[in-house]
Amino acid sequence: MRTLEFEYQFNYRPIFLETRSQKLLTPPLPVIEVALSYDRAATTDFALIDSGSTFSVFTREIADELGISVTEGRVQKLNTLGGSLLAYGHELEITIAPNLHYAIEILFTEYPIPRNLLGHNGFLDRVAVALRSKYGLIYLQPEF
8 A cells, every 4th residue: 555645734723704794613624824925915814625626716805915906817717506707817826834835826706705715726736635634634745
């Protein structure tokens, strides 16, 4: 049997979800803190590792913080459980750990989304991930 070794370990953490009338704290989920940079601007936020997402999608607020003109990016139609929406892709630098950083396309929407997502394109296709939900642990290993 082949053994996988992982360089990075993180803990699950809860995230806040905002609705029109309240803020809710989720149970701990596979969420990691990431730093994003674009041109000379940088910001940090949390993102859910989502194996069901084709793309990495972040909130419009992150784009605004980085000075990104959302609708000037590559157009991508997203089909979600809640219906379809348009998103716009932009090349950014992502840093997950001191020695784990690379260029990634992040999609942003014009409309609010409840959380940042790290999906297959640009994340799961570049980083091996193991989740031990029972223990609330995330393991990451670069594959580039």
